[in-house]
Amino acid sequence: MSDRAFLDTNVLIYFYSENEANKRVAAYDLLNSHNCVTSIHAMNETSNVWLKKFKWSSAKVKEHMDNIELVCDEILPIQRNVIDTAIDIKERYGYSYYDSLMLSSALEGGCDAIFTEDMSDGQIINGRLKIVNPFSAL
Secondary structure (H helix, E strand, O other), X not given: OOOEEXXXXXXXXXXXXXXXXXXXXXXXXHHHHOEEEEEXXXXXXXXXXXXXXXXXXXXXXXXXXXXXXXXXXXXXXXXXXXXHXXXXXXXXXXXXXXXXXXXXXHHHOOOOEEEOXXXXXXXXXXXXXXXXXXXXXX
């Protein structure tokens, strides 16, 4: 294990992808090479996708949420300071509020990287958090 890394919603969703096996494998590889964390916000977004888009049952969503808690080293809460920093990130970098909330959570959680396919691959946020698209080579 090496750096502490934040997993964005799309990475959590790819853990259970039936249509994109290469992205599922890449997502799981992150667990073996990093100390992975996520946030309660990412878990909320993931649950919403599974319920609405995938039409999963409530029981199946809860089961997979339990699995995410088992494989991630920590699930980060959303505190007021995280919201304030998200607003600052939104203003400085131009990301949506919800993407900025993910970035802020990763910073607050002491992460060196955030794994996502939704933001600018390679960009450094606040001088210390690197955005990494783990699927860019696929």
